[in-house]
Amino acid sequence: MTRSDETNVAFACRALLKESIRYAEMGWMRGTSGNLSLVLARDPLRLAVTASGVDKGELTAADVVLVDGAGTALSGPAPSAEAELHARIAAVAGAGAVVHVHALAPVLAAERWPGGVPLTDVEMLKGFGRAAHGDKVVVPVIPNDQDMRVLGDAFETGFRADTPALIVSRHGIYVWGTDLRQARHRLECLEWLLRFALATSAEHPERGM
Amino acid sequence: MTRSDETNVAFACRALLKESIRYAEMGWMRGTSGNLSLVLARDPLRLAVTASGVDKGELTAADVVLVDGAGTALSGPAPSAEAELHARIAAVAGAGAVVHVHALAPVLAAERWPGGVPLTDVEMLKGFGRAAHGDKVVVPVIPNDQDMRVLGDAFETGFRADTPALIVSRHGIYVWGTDLRQARHRLECLEWLLRFALATSAEHPERGM
Amino acid sequence: MTRSDETNVAFACRALLKESIRYAEMGWMRGTSGNLSLVLARDPLRLAVTASGVDKGELTAADVVLVDGAGTALSGPAPSAEAELHARIAAVAGAGAVVHVHALAPVLAAERWPGGVPLTDVEMLKGFGRAAHGDKVVVPVIPNDQDMRVLGDAFETGFRADTPALIVSRHGIYVWGTDLRQARHRLECLEWLLRFALATSAEHPERGM
Amino acid sequence: MTRSDETNVAFACRALLKESIRYAEMGWMRGTSGNLSLVLARDPLRLAVTASGVDKGELTAADVVLVDGAGTALSGPAPSAEAELHARIAAVAGAGAVVHVHALAPVLAAERWPGGVPLTDVEMLKGFGRAAHGDKVVVPVIPNDQDMRVLGDAFETGFRADTPALIVSRHGIYVWGTDLRQARHRLECLEWLLRFALATSAEHPERGM
Numbered sequence: 001m002t003r004s005d006e007t008n009v010a011f012a013c014r015a016l017l018k019e020s021i022r023y024a025e026m027g028w029m030r031g032t033s034g035n036l037s038l039v040l041a042r043d044p045l046r047l048a049v050t051a052s053g054v055d056k057g058e059l060t061a062a063d064v065v066l067v068d069g070a071g072t073a074l075s076g077p078a079p080s081a082e083a084e085l086h087a088r089i090a091a092v093a094g095a096g097a098v099v100h101v102h103a104l105a106p107v108l109a110a111e112r113w114p115g116g117v118p119l120t121d122v123e124m125l126k127g128f129g130r131a132a133h134g135d136k137v138v139v140p141v142i143p144n145d146q147d148m149r150v151l152g153d154a155f156e157t158g159f160r161a162d163t164p165a166l167i168v169s170r171h172g173i174y175v176w177g178t179d180l181r182q183a184r185h186r187l188e189c190l191e192w193l194l195r196f197a198l199a200t201s202a203e204h205p206e207r208g209m
Numbered sequence: 210m211t212r213s214d215e216t217n218v219a220f221a222c223r224a225l226l227k228e229s230i231r232y233a234e235m236g237w238m239r240g241t242s243g244n245l246s247l248v249l250a251r252d253p254l255r256l257a258v259t260a261s262g263v264d265k266g267e268l269t270a271a272d273v274v275l276v277d278g279a280g281t282a283l284s285g286p287a288p289s290a291e292a293e294l295h296a297r298i299a300a301v302a303g304a305g306a307v308v309h310v311h312a313l314a315p316v317l318a319a320e321r322w323p324g325g326v327p328l329t330d331v332e333m334l335k336g337f338g339r340a341a342h343g344d345k346v347v348v349p350v351i352p353n354d355q356d357m358r359v360l361g362d363a364f365e366t367g368f369r370a371d372t373p374a375l376i377v378s379r380h381g382i383y384v385w386g387t388d389l390r391q392a393r394h395r396l397e398c399l400e401w402l403l404r405f406a407l408a409t410s411a412e413h414p415e416r417g418m
Numbered sequence: 419m420t421r422s423d424e425t426n427v428a429f430a431c432r433a434l435l436k437e438s439i440r441y442a443e444m445g446w447m448r449g450t451s452g453n454l455s456l457v458l459a460r461d462p463l464r465l466a467v468t469a470s471g472v473d474k475g476e477l478t479a480a481d482v483v484l485v486d487g488a489g490t491a492l493s494g495p496a497p498s499a500e501a502e503l504h505a506r507i508a509a510v511a512g513a514g515a516v517v518h519v520h521a522l523a524p525v526l527a528a529e530r531w532p533g534g535v536p537l538t539d540v541e542m543l544k545g546f547g548r549a550a551h552g553d554k555v556v557v558p559v560i561p562n563d564q565d566m567r568v569l570g571d572a573f574e575t576g577f578r579a580d581t582p583a584l585i586v587s588r589h590g591i592y593v594w595g596t597d598l599r600q601a602r603h604r605l606e607c608l609e610w611l612l613r614f615a616l617a618t619s620a621e622h623p624e625r626g627m
Numbered sequence: 628m629t630r631s632d633e634t635n636v637a638f639a640c641r642a643l644l645k646e647s648i649r650y651a652e653m654g655w656m657r658g659t660s661g662n663l664s665l666v667l668a669r670d671p672l673r674l675a676v677t678a679s680g681v682d683k684g685e686l687t688a689a690d691v692v693l694v695d696g697a698g699t700a701l702s703g704p705a706p707s708a709e710a711e712l713h714a715r716i717a718a719v720a721g722a723g724a725v726v727h728v729h730a731l732a733p734v735l736a737a738e739r740w741p742g743g744v745p746l747t748d749v750e751m752l753k754g755f756g757r758a759a760h761g762d763k764v765v766v767p768v769i770p771n772d773q774d775m776r777v778l779g780d781a782f783e784t785g786f787r788a789d790t791p792a793l794i795v796s797r798h799g800i801y802v803w804g805t806d807l808r809q810a811r812h813r814l815e816c817l818e819w820l821l822r823f824a825l826a827t828s829a830e831h832p833e834r835g836m
Contacts, residue, residue, distance in 0.1 A: 030815035031754035055812065102751060104822060111827050123353055123380035124311060127240035132355060132380075144750055146759060171750035171759075185264070188239035195313060200320050332562055332589035333520060336449035341564060341589075394473065397448035404522060409529050541771055541798035542729060545658035550773060550798075603682065606657035613731060618738050 005066060008040045009075070012048030013064040019099065019180050020050065024057035028101035028191075032056065034172065037086040037098045038180060045069035047087055047098075052080040071148065084148035085155070085174070092156055093164065095176035097183045105194040106173035110141045112201060114169065116158075117141065119193050127189030129164060137163065139190070144171040165190055214275060217249045218284070221257030222273040228308065228389050229259065233266035237310035237400075241265065243381065246295040246307045247389060254278035256296055256307075261289040280357065293357035294364070294383070301365055302373065304385035306392045314403040315382035319350045321410065323378065325367075326350065328402050336398030338373060346372065348399070353380040374399055423484060423493070426458045430466030431482040437517065437598050438468065442475035446519035446609075450474065452590065455504040455516045456598060463487035465505055470498040489566065502566035503573070503592070510574055511582065513594035515601045523612040524591035528559045530619060532587065534576075535559065537611050545607030547582060555581065557608070562589040583608055632693060632702070635667045639675030640691040646726065646807050647677065651684035655728035655818075659683065661799065664713040664725045665807060672696035674714055679707040698775065711775035712782070712801070719783055720791065722803035724810045732821040733800035737768045739828060741796065743785075744768065746820050754816030756791060764790065766817070771798040792817055 016036050023029045023036075034056060037049040049071075050056065051063040065076040069091055071084030086098045109117045116138040119125060123132045130137050140158035145151050155166050155174075164186055166174040175190060177183035225245050232238045232245075243265060246258040258280075259265065260272040274285040278300055280293030295307045318326045325347040328334060332341045339346050349367035354360050364375050364383075373395055375383040384399060386392035434454050441447045441454075452474060455467040467489075468474065469481040483494040487509055489502030504516045527535045534556040537543060541550045548555050558581065560572035573584050573592075582604055584592045593608060595601035643663050650656045650663075661683060664676040676698075677683065678690040692703040696718055698711030713725045736744045743765040746752060750759045757764050767790065769781035782793050782801075791813055793801045802817060804810035 030819045031751070031812035033751065033754055033816065055808070102819065104819065104826070107823060108826050121353075121379055123377070124240070124242065127242055132353065144748075144759065168750070170748055181264070185240035189242065192239045192242075192311065192313065196316060199313070199317050330562075330588055332586070333449070333451065336451055341562065390473070394449035398451065401448045401451075401520065401522065405525060408522070408526050539771075539797055541795070542658070542660065545660055550771065599682070603658035607660065610657045610729065610731065614734060617731070617735050 005040075005046075005075070008046075009048050009064055009066050010061060012038045012040060013059075013061045015180055016048065016050055016064055017059045019184060020056040020059045022184070023099070023101050024055075026103075028103040029056040030102060033102040035080045035082055035086070035100050036180070037083070037090070039090050039096045040066070045087060045091055046074070047083070047090060049079045049083040049086055051077045081146070081148060085151050088148075088152040089155065089166070089174060089176055092159055093161070093176055095164070095183070096178045097180040098174060098176040099180070099183045099187055100172060100174045101187065102172040103191050105191055105198060106167045107170060108198055109139075109194045110167045110169040112198065114141055117167065117194065117197060119197060122193055122196065124189045124193050124196070128186050128193065130162065139163065139165050139167055139194075141167045141169055143169050214249075214255075214284070217255075218257050218273055218275050219270060221247045221249060222268075222270045224389055225257065225259055225273055226268045228393060229265040229268045231393070232308070232310050233264075235312075237312040238265040239311060242311040244289045244291055244295070244309050245389070246292070246299070248299050248305045249275070254296060254300055255283070256292070256299060258288045258292040258295055260286045290355070290357060294360050297357075297361040298364065298375070298383060298385055301368055302370070302385055304373070304392070305387045306389040307383060307385040308389070308392045308396055309381060309383045310396065311381040312400050314400050314407060315376045316379060317407055318348075318403045319376045319378040321407065323350055326376065326403065326406065328406060331402055331405065333398045333402050333405070337395050337402065339371065348372065348374050348376055348403075350376045350378055352378050423458075423464075426464075427466050427482055427484050427493070428479060430456045430458060431477075431479045433598055434466065434468055434482055435477045437602060438474040438477045440602070441517070441519050442473075444521075446521040447474040448520060451520040453498045453500055453504070453518050454598070455501070455508070457508050457514045458484070463505060463509055464492070465501070465508060467497045467501040467504055469495045499564075499566060503569050506566075506570040507573065507584070507592060507594055510577055511579070511594055513582070513601070514596045515598040516592060516594040517598070517601045517605055518590060518592045519605065520590040521609050523609055523616060524585045525588060526616055527557075527612045528585045528587040530616065532559055535585065535612065535615060537615060540611055540614065542607045542611050542614070546604050546611065548580065557581065557583050557585055557612075559585045559587055561587050632667075632673075635673075636675050636691055636693050636702070637688060639665045639667060640686075640688045642807055643675065643677055643691055644686045646811060647683040647686045649811070650726070650728050651682075653730075655730040656683040657729060660729040662707045662709055662713070662727050663807070664710070664717070666717050666723045667693070672714060672718055673701070674710070674717060676706045676710040676713055678704045708773070708775060712778050715775075715779040716782065716793070716801060716803055719786055720788070720803055722791070722810070723805045724807040725801060725803040726807070726810045726814055727799060727801045728814065729799040730818050732818055732825060733794045734797060735825055736766075736821045737794045737796040739825065741768055744794065744821065744824065746824060749820055749823065751816045751820050751823070755813050755820065757789065766790065766792050766794055766821075768794045768796055770796050 035050040037047045040046045054063045065079040066074045067083045071087045089098050119137040142154035175187040244259040246256045249255045263272045274288040275283045276292045280296045298307050328346040351363035384396040453468040455465045458464045472481045483497040484492045485501045489505045507516050537555040558576035593605040662677045664674045667673045681690045692706040693701045694710045698714045716725050746764040767785035802814040
């Protein structure tokens, strides 16, 4: 690792730590679940990713790994296997940051709408980068798998540039943006939208949202 | 901006920041949603309003805008488009502070009671400025719109001086008072009442509240 | 007020402040709702009670009132009207501390079981001072009223020494104990029990608990 | 107690205190409910256990008890009666730490699945030490009892080395691991899984999970 890499990883670590603590406090990273990444360079692709098996509320500098575009570690401890999917999302979507959390609402929404979660005509969609009126958003849902290539292919098949999120069924959610803050804002708004969708569909089960 | 304006905006900023952090921690300002305003002068009307696109848990002095009675910025960054509605509520209702949050319960209540949310015979109504017994409160619900004039007209049509709140369907809630503290107390009590109404109507769907 | 009274009130204030902040953070004292009291002397009865209309997360020494057995202020600002009920509970039950909060679960339970909330065969009943097995607890529910004498009479009619709680329908809950800590433990356990009762009765609506 | 015992208990106390505060803040140790233990020695078995009747958010060094393999106190205040079950779990499962909390979801799950809670095909199962796919997990449920020998026998009858948890019906949950951190990670993931199971079974009551 060059000195410049080290500096970048140190910077990324502080940024990832701040987000991790926030998500952990929200109950979205229970146990050691979830992981966050930040793109450090584009060509070739380099990401700082949180390490596997670490409590995200207790992250330290030693728990952030530098990986390449295939999710392979260039330094530090073993990255999460999911680093490969982070790298693929960053490459395909051109994202600067990818957050993956185990919030409950997305996983419940995937059970209810296994073909994709429909969302439309809600103000909060603006916080997800879409329009508040007449915009028919469908958040892709893919089956869970331990093979990151299978997940990555399913992600790429359903990818649309205007929909910066992916729900992995019976697993969790990925949301991305140009940086960690935009990814966070999108995630928070989407999680709210999914709770709204679940609560209102329970009342009127005959119609979707 | 005169020096006196600057002093007022600086004071307002601290007050708005304190409330913002509180609401953000309650999950009522996810992403960059919601905005708060404080009336600084009446004639002509001047409000300090939180800026657009800012994370409300990270507000700084630079994120508060001075606007006039039309919601037009007199200083600082672009205000939220919703500043126009804040100003109109302040003018029509004579409010000293207006808070707009994206709590979930009001939006769910608007889905269930799109013609206005009925609340009666609950002690918490006193915290909303109404009576605990025999007082038939109806919280107005209006359709969402991106045109603040449309929202403002709908607000004014349904305005009653004794009902300091407005739910914008599939969007969020506005609550106001003489100052930020009274607005907060009313908002907190109303949000509790809406959760109570939703929970009890789910049990007895045949009757309203 | 004698110097000894002042010392007692100052002590009580710190204790009440600590509990207030805790309950406020739990969302059980929204707006300015709820009030807490601590018995300072028995004969004649003297209680320190939180003042009316105060945000319980922002309590200061000036917000605690010394009242007599009729709930009449002996010093300080106007007490909550509910101080009269606090005093009556302290007298009848021999309690050293009474806490009144607007948690949602008790109010929902009163809607479901207006004749009293039945609780039996749950370990958490031990934290309420009852037995975990075979003990048929019924938490009294009385109608809401603005006349504290009416509430007090209804309380006394249903009072049983082994059941340190009272739910006021469409209002909130009172729980008491020898001191603020015991009252808190009983309240926390009872609130948990009421959420359990509501959740399980929703699944099996045909049977009570 | 030898000096070495004292040192161990002091160390255990800090570790138990940290976990206690965390669980208390999550609402899983309401009142004085729940208790935590840490194995200090194996042969003979020695555990540090939290004392009975203590508010787990206010734990001090004086509230941790050294017990033997029968749950009998070797020092300090009276341990919780449940210390005997902690010791038995530590002995039978070879656990280094046992946590017992009164979270609501496990108790609700035991009402719905009194013969054991089935969980399968969810990623979060990895955080519980099981596989994310095709692994049919059943979390044992036993009836509540005040006799720790009865509880311990029921635990041992249903014990499987690959399932580090036990739900006591209408009471709470025990989870264990090699240390307090692993026990915590398993507990947090399992609690999430139980909320997921409850929410999805409510939608599709005809099928289990």
